[in-house]
Amino acid sequence: MKFALFYEIPVPRPWEPDSELRAYRNTLEQAIAGDRYGWHAFWTVEHHFLQEYSHCSNPEVLYGAIAARTERIRLGYGVRLMPKPYNHPVRTAESVAVLDLLSGGRVDLGTGRCRAGACSRSPGRSRTRRCGAPPRATRAMRRWATSVSACARSP
Numbered sequence: 001m002k003f004a005l006f007y008e009i010p011v012p013r014p015w016e017p018d019s020e021l022r023a024y025r026n027t028l029e030q031a032i033a034g035d036r037y038g039w040h041a042f043w044t045v046e047h048h049f050l051q052e053y054s055h056c057s058n059p060e061v062l063y064g065a066i067a068a069r070t071e072r073i074r075l076g077y078g079v080r081l082m083p084k085p086y087n088h089p090v091r092t093a094e095s096v097a098v099l100d101l102l103s104g105g106r107v108d109l110g111t112g113r114c115r116a117g118a119c120s121r122s123p124g125r126s127r128t129r130r131c132g133a134p135p136r137a138t139r140a141m142r143r144w145a146t147s148v149s150a151c152a153r154s155p
Contacts, residue, residue: 011023012052028062031073042076043076044059075103075108077096092111
């Protein structure tokens, strides 16, 4: 049996000037402890525009900090939001590839679209445009990764 840590990174009210920093430091400390005690993986989700529920709008920055301080624990994108305007498929593939390289191959990627609530309320977009089709984005990532691999193998 494998055990993993899963984080939303809540920041409850009342907010103080260092509330956000404390939440991230606690999360980082727990990920390091998870690695030390043999937990299998550390996962977070990506959310935007939420007040108290989940303050993890840029997980790869957190994963980079965790990767630099750990040796074995896997790093998992619980859901990487793939439709625009959040994350372009090629930029996602690049970020995941660099993180995987620097972490020694410890990255797991899960993709998806935003939920119907606050996350999907990006300015100036209809729900249809905001919450596009992740399968298209995932196919674009695969095409990009395949072409990069082919270029890397070329003499």
